[in-house]
Amino acid sequence: EVKLVESGGGLVQPGRSLKLSCAASGFSFSDYWMGWVRQAPGKGLEWIGEINQDSSSIIYTPSLKDKFTISRDNAQNTLYLQMSKLGSEDTAIYYCARAILWVFSFDYWGQGIMVTVSS
Amino acid sequence: DTVLTQSPALAVSPGERVTISCRASESVSTGMHWYQQKPGQQPKLLIYGASNLESGVPARFSGSGSGTDFTLTIDPVEADDTATYFCQQSWNDPYTFGAGTKLELK
Numbered sequence: 001e002v003k004l005v006e007s008g009g010g011l012v013q014p015g016r017s018l019k020l021s022c023a024a025s026g027f028s029f030s031d032y033w034m035g036w037v038r039q040a041p042g043k044g045l046e047w048i049g050e051i052n053q054d055s056s057s058i059i060y061t062p063s064l065k066d067k068f069t070i071s072r073d074n075a076q077n078t079l080y081l082q083m084s085k086l087g088s089e090d091t092a093i094y095y096c097a098r099a100i101l102w103v104f105s106f107d108y109w110g111q112g113i114m115v116t117v118s119s
Numbered sequence: 120d121t122v123l124t125q126s127p128a129l130a131v132s133p134g135e136r137v138t139i140s141c142r143a144s145e146s147v148s149t150g151m152h153w154y155q156q157k158p159g160q161q162p163k164l165l166i167y168g169a170s171n172l173e174s175g176v177p178a179r180f181s182g183s184g185s186g187t188d189f190t191l192t193i194d195p196v197e198a199d200d201t202a203t204y205f206c207q208q209s210w211n212d213p214y215t216f217g218a219g220t221k222l223e224l225k
Contacts (some may be wrong), residue, residue, distance in 0.1 A: 036218075037162075041169070045154075045162065045205050045216040061213040095161055104209035105152035105167040112161055 001028040002108045004096050009113035022079040022096030022110055030074040030085055031056075033099035035106060036081050038092040046092075048081070050099060086117045121145050123206050123217035130223045136194035139220045141206035143187045150210030153182055156219075157202045160219045165204075166191060198224050 008020040022034070035050035049060035051070045058070050067090075069082040079096050094113050097106035123146040131137045141151065149169040154162040164173045166182035169189060181192045193200055201224050206217040 020182075041194040044218045045156075045207075047207070047214045047216055050214070059212050059214075100167060103152075103167050104150070104214065105164055105207065106154075106162070107164050107167070109163075109174065 002098065004098065004108055004110035006094060006096055006110045006113035009094065009115045010085055011060050011116045011118060014117055016086055017082070017084040018115060019083070020081040020094055020096075020115070022081075024077045024079065024098070027098070029072075029077040032101065033104065034049060034072060034079045035097050035099055036068075036111060037095045037097060037106070037109075038090075039095070039112075040089075040092040043060075043092075048094075050104070051079070061081060083115075085117075088117050090114060091117045120213055121147060121208055121211045121215050123208060123215055125204075125217040125220045128221040128223065130169075130225050131196050132225045134195045134199055136192065137196050137222065139191040139193075139204050139222070141184075141189045141191070141217050143189070143208055145211065146186045147208040147210035149185050150208050151184065152207045152209065153180075154205045154207065155200075155202045156205065157214070158218075162205065162224060167196045196222075196224065200224070 005023045005026045012018045036048040051058045071080045096110045098108040100107045124142045151169045153166040156162040170182045203219045203221045205219045
């Protein structure tokens with residue numbers, strides 16, 4: 001069974017940094033592109049970015065490219081999202097997701113982790 | 120960025136046929152996908168590559184379109200289909216989502 005479990009969320013002060021993790025199991029993690037999507041309270045989905053199998057290609061939505069960094073550790077079957085200079089606009093549920101090979105839609109999603117940016 | 124435009128909301132009766140549209144600001148070929156999201160849950164993939172039904176998704180769901188105009192069809196609609204439906208394109212970098220269409224049952 002494919003499972004994606006996010007962790008590392010919570011309350012963070014404006015201007016600080018936070019690193020989310022996504023533990024993957026039930027599939028060969030190193031064979032798939034992986035991505036992050038977020039959803040602000042009561043809002044729609046926002047694509048953050050994706051990383052390829054060996055981390056040689058990482059793509060971001062332009063507005064977040066200077067703030068967020070996606071990485072992965074295939075030995076640990078874990079995906080990461082490093083977030084810096086956080087503001088209230090970054091308050092959201094953050095989802096990690098697996099991308100279908102060659103199609104790049106997300107076929108499996110984690111349950112999401114809440115990040116609240118507030119003083 | 121490729122902007123995806125969806126109607127905000129629809130209301131239909133159970134048993135009816137409903138079409139949810141998504142229009143792209145530029146061609147995305149067949150790189151369009153559809154997701155269903157119910158309150159408090161993560162999104163669920165329904166259709167990928169414009170018209171391919173994801174495994175385990177009922178055949179009541181279907182997708183069509185190419186280029187800039189896409190449609191998700193549910194026929195017949197059931198009460199459990201109450202949800203928000205998002206389109207997403209993965210043809211042009213950065214990939215983008217539509218704002219979602221909230222489907223309500225009468």
